[in-house]
Amino acid sequence: MSAVAPSGPPDVPGTPVFDGRTSRRGLRMNRMFMSLRTAAARERFSADEAAYCAEFGLSPAQREAVVARDWQAMIDEGGSIFYVYKLALVDGRSMQYLGGVFTGTSEAEFVAAMRAGGHRHG
Amino acid sequence: MSAVAPSGPPDVPGTPVFDGRTSRRGLRMNRMFMSLRTAAARERFSADEAAYCAEFGLSPAQREAVVARDWQAMIDEGGSIFYVYKLALVDGRSMQYLGGVFTGTSEAEFVAAMRAGGHRHG
Amino acid sequence: MAEVVWGLATSHVPSIGAAMDRGKTETPDWRGLFDGYAPAREWLAQHRPDVAVVVYNDHANGIDLDVVPTFAIGTAEHYAVADEGFGRRPVPDVVGDADLSLHLVESLVDEGFDLTVFQELEVDHGLTVPLSVWTPDPGDAWPCPVVPLLVNVIQYPQPTAARCYALGQALGRAIASYPVDAKVAVLGTGGMSHQLAGARAGLINPEFDAMFLEAIEKDPEKLARIPRADYIRDAGSEGIEMIMWLIMRGAMNERVEKVHSHYFVPASNTAAAIALFDNRAPQDA
Amino acid sequence: MAEVVWGLATSHVPSIGAAMDRGKTETPDWRGLFDGYAPAREWLAQHRPDVAVVVYNDHANGIDLDVVPTFAIGTAEHYAVADEGFGRRPVPDVVGDADLSLHLVESLVDEGFDLTVFQELEVDHGLTVPLSVWTPDPGDAWPCPVVPLLVNVIQYPQPTAARCYALGQALGRAIASYPVDAKVAVLGTGGMSHQLAGARAGLINPEFDAMFLEAIEKDPEKLARIPRADYIRDAGSEGIEMIMWLIMRGAMNERVEKVHSHYFVPASNTAAAIALFDNRAPQDA
Ligand SMILES: [Fe+3]
Numbered sequence A, B: 001m002s003a004v005a006p007s008g009p010p011d012v013p014g015t016p017v018f019d020g021r022t023s024r025r026g027l028r029m030n031r032m033f034m035s036l037r038t039a040a041a042r043e044r045f046s047a048d049e050a051a052y053c054a055e056f057g058l059s060p061a062q063r064e065a066v067v068a069r070d071w072q073a074m075i076d077e078g079g080s081i082f083y084v085y086k087l088a089l090v091d092g093r094s095m096q097y098l099g100g101v102f103t104g105t106s107e108a109e110f111v112a113a114m115r116a117g118g119h120r121h122g
Numbered sequence C, D: 001m002a003e004v005v006w007g008l009a010t011s012h013v014p015s016i017g018a019a020m021d022r023g024k025t026e027t028p029d030w031r032g033l034f035d036g037y038a039p040a041r042e043w044l045a046q047h048r049p050d051v052a053v054v055v056y057n058d059h060a061n062g063i064d065l066d067v068v069p070t071f072a073i074g075t076a077e078h079y080a081v082a083d084e085g086f087g088r089r090p091v092p093d094v095v096g097d098a099d100l101s102l103h104l105v106e107s108l109v110d111e112g113f114d115l116t117v118f119q120e121l122e123v124d125h126g127l128t129v130p131l132s133v134w135t136p137d138p139g140d141a142w143p144c145p146v147v148p149l150l151v152n153v154i155q156y157p158q159p160t161a162a163r164c165y166a167l168g169q170a171l172g173r174a175i176a177s178y179p180v181d182a183k184v185a186v187l188g189t190g191g192m193s194h195q196l197a198g199a200r201a202g203l204i205n206p207e208f209d210a211m212f213l214e215a216i217e218k219d220p221e222k223l224a225r226i227p228r229a230d231y232i233r234d235a236g237s238e239g240i241e242m243i244m245w246l247i248m249r250g251a252m253n254e255r256v257e258k259v260h261s262h263y264f265v266p267a268s269n270t271a272a273a274i275a276l277f278d279n280r281a282p283q284d285a
């Protein structure tokens, strides 16, 4: 049987790739994020964030990242940006705000950069 | 664009084929059958079968088939045999009993026929 | 027999829907985008299909990460619009076309595409924003029933661009064999270049986008040969969703006629585009 | 690099598991089946692999009909044994091998197989009965970790036999490229001829089964060419699940050596069989 190796997840600096391994790491946390679509869940979450995280089985590192709103740590701990964004919405934060966080600028600066054509590739 | 027609579900006399259309028809009923895996669900079902069926959104014909234990009608109304079987288990019935029902014999006769080599194809 | 009459490629950024829902399409931030939609919308209003296949991905609303299908298709008669967290978009629910869905499942599985069948599904902005781009004022109902075709673009390994294009070609053959005299539209959604997380967040690559916009019309095979890693590197980790355009394009004829296209930066964090193709262009002999 | 060391085809009828769980393997009804397992079990006890891929289908226990994937693969570290209604089988839970699962996902999607990924899964008799056939007394744990590979054999359109065989061949290539020095077993489950509902309930076709048992060893391509309709007609509406054996066989070498096979009627409503193949037979130059 001839061997065909998979091409593997790409390694692009500055680019988190949400691959199968990452998704396994983040499964419970992402499930928790997705649960925040209902008002009832958001209320329970806000009443005791750590307890809500424990209910979903988050790891200590994940729970700390969530409670501290350490968005980069959430990504590092297996968060998918589309799921992490559900938590941002709970806080009334926008994707531009997150873009600022990830690039070390303010939301206003990030928005201005986007209006100026975005961060150019290359 | 050249047209490629699908081969389509086979038409074999005496052989219900559980195709996509059948599965759509039976979706709610099959969901109800699958729910019967827990003791709590079986208790609620047994307490008021019609109400339990209504809760799952079964059609009147499906509900009647279930309540009357009309196994053939359950298949006709979109039941998958693996799901219908969950109801048989509630009644303490075996797959051989169902085989008897579908072939118009008793369970004992069906078992005897299987021991004698089954219903020969052809 | 059914026929693909047009194909529409369009971004599905949620803020495009939000701008429409909140009456902000004339603001300085948004006017440039929506003005660019106008010619396509006019043409589309004159070319109403009987049914549309919308190729899209879900974003933590209709499906979760417990089950990640590479390709999935809805077979329902009705798709509710998802509440993504703070109330559902004020747009009509989506009417399905189970007959066409089931025909497509049979055709595509026959051809060796390993579809997952969703018998029920709530649809999110990935599907409803493209419908809004097409039909800004649907009233009580969208112009026609819709078959949702979902692609995993979120979790690596996504299908390759080549596999998406091949699926599109098989989709075209499947539509052509549908024994109903129906005009079918196909929408490929997502893109263009963008990346939401990481140090490259805010990435825009207008050169890649221009190349893609040109080639999606004239040389889709070239795009089908691009490896996933190159999409992620050049168009950003979320820009890879442009592979969904290739499914739309694959379902069309070799030669299509561009009705209109428009490119705009930014739609929130994203380069946005629309590209509308008429599938009734004369073909080479 | 990993290597497929053996392949086992076996029925997964729930009553086979029940007979074992209830100590009925020596009764007149069952002795003929279990006696036929003995030589295979002895050989298997001497050839313990490091990990096994079990190709099977679920039966209304781990997954429902809301979502019907053509091919799905579990990527979990642990798979609980499902309670199918009246208590779970008294057998160990299944330990997964997420690393191998993720390698297979990447390899197979790269090759154009449109897998669905199950990040969590409860496994039913379709998977646990084959493990019991292999290892009647597992004690606290099955002999090795398991990767579950699920096939839609319940809802038409099932994948074609040809597609299953092609998936098996790609699975073989993927295992061969796994950069771990592991001995891998592959189990193809289900069959043989049977039909549970309809006027043909109780159907057994020993001629078809004999042909299949012979060809799965020597001419799997012949089996891969059989249309689904013929499987359903000749082997019964549930007998079509034998297409799962082709995935196992496809992952093996062109030439395999049969260690043992046995055919028995009836296991409740089904013709049952076991066929064990050594993948280390000498190949043609
Ligand atoms: Fe998207």
Ligand SMILES: [Fe+3]
Binding pocket: D012, D057, D059, D126, D190, D191, D241
């Ligand atoms: Fe089975």
